[in-house]
Amino acid sequence: MELHTVVDGMSFTECPRWHDDRLWFVDFYTHAVYSAREDGSDLRTELEVPAQPSGIGWLPDGRLIAVSALDKRILRREDDGTVVTHADLSEHAPAQLNDMIVDSATGRAWVGNFGFDLMAGDPVGPTPLHRVDPDGSVHDAAPDLWFPNGSVLSGGVLLVDETFGNRVSAFDVHDDGTLGDRRDWATFGSLPTSSELNTVLGGELAVAPDGCSVLDAEGCLWIADALGNRAIRVREGGEIVDAVEPGTGVYACGLGGSDGRTLYLCTAPDFLAHNRRDTREAAIMATTVSVPMAG
Template identity: 60%
Template sequence: MRETPVTVVSDAHFLEAPRWHDGRIWFSDFYGYRVSSANEDGSDLRVEAEVPGQPSGLGWLPDGRLLVVSMTERAVLRRERDGTLVTHGDLSGHAAGLANDMSVDAHGRAYVGNFGFDLMGGAPIAPTALHRVDPDGTVTEVADGLWFPNGSAITPDNVFLVAETFGNRVSAFDLTDDGRLTNHRVWAEFGPLPDDRSLDKALPALAVAPDGACLDAEGGFWIADATGDRLIRVVEGGAITDEIRPGTPVYACALGGADGRTLFACAAPDFHDGARKAATEGRLIAIRVAVPGA
């Protein structure tokens, strides 16, 4: 069922955090400083929010209000009914690096990762924590020792999956009724943790650099491999069942479309902030796959 990738949105800086919601594909543009949405084919492109602090992870409260991570503010913002953005959760005293991707559970609790070190400045890689922002804005650390927690998803049986970009792995936790993450385990391991913590040595040592990710209806976890220029479908235990090489680096993905079988992916020539701020070469591409989204 796979087809050649089709570009549905172009002329962006660096797209991340795609989400299928209310019949539209939503996404953040880091250096365009906005959240946008579009129809499945890219038509009717709308700006949903302007985020000067650099938008990343997206999610929605049970009442439908949008949540968006503001990376440099290290905060989660909430879009009110009148379109204004307010601070929903302040992570500035908690996150060790820029706030990044996010998943929101059915109770409106947001689970937010952070870089943990100065990636763009070339600092040595370091482990960091994952934080939960409750609907009332309370921030709680729920996991630590994670190597760049990035794309995440919550399975139907309440397992929280998180891709660790510099960890060569996907970790899993049991998500409890009261929002705790317990029983930390490796769900998929692609290789050992890098021995050398310097960025220029660690990046080439990664077998897979799992970035943005999404879950399908059969429990497969689609992952954008940030250093492998590919999208891979992984199952528990680490087996790769499918691989798509779209001919470009990819950094995040989401399943959606009318039948759930369109895999949207965020593509750009690289992830370096200077180059991406200076150009509009980012794209959202779409590929047909066999198994629909969860």
């Protein structure tokens, strides 16, 4: 597949979303949520997030909400442009917040967290997923996930990438927002046998499922493989049916564009904060795929 650069000069991009005919994304160390036209032009700063942005989404009335990772909050941009705290997870999440998926019909959001201090090299371990209701209340959603990351909500099922778990997990979503029991949607290997970070990163992960966005029209999911320098197209069960390799790290991806066939890739040389914070080597790249996004 032919790749081209859509946006460059960023620090560490994440969470590409196609919304209102624009590409939306966050950049960790310039501390902002951005949007652009599908070709990267007309770049706009939509929201400043001083404590590091991560997942983004929209409430049923169109208001933007965004994860503020380091202070464990979710921010909400009001219609007049003011920014308020939508939810405070500081007493719930054991580590910095991560990606988020928002149900645009109900306003419920599911939010992951790292589970441990990744940048400090702390021991790897499981962590809970949380649900945030429209009133800002926070609830335990699912226990013992291994670095819950990019997520998809489709047909009453929540899919969650577990970056350190070699898997994508599925949960039925009940009418009240609670989740059914976890089941495998895709598996690439076993759960880690070691809690030592370098051991896990050095050989225990066949695939490190990172950011994703929506299923495609054939029910497959494009997933960033955080250790494989690629984005992979995965069928339910775990079969990898296609891949894009840009020659650098890929930490999130998502389908969008006016025809739903543009695959956007969030790329950077690595994920280490001390390397990315003061550099501008990250980009969003894009390619055209044959199967468009669902719907």
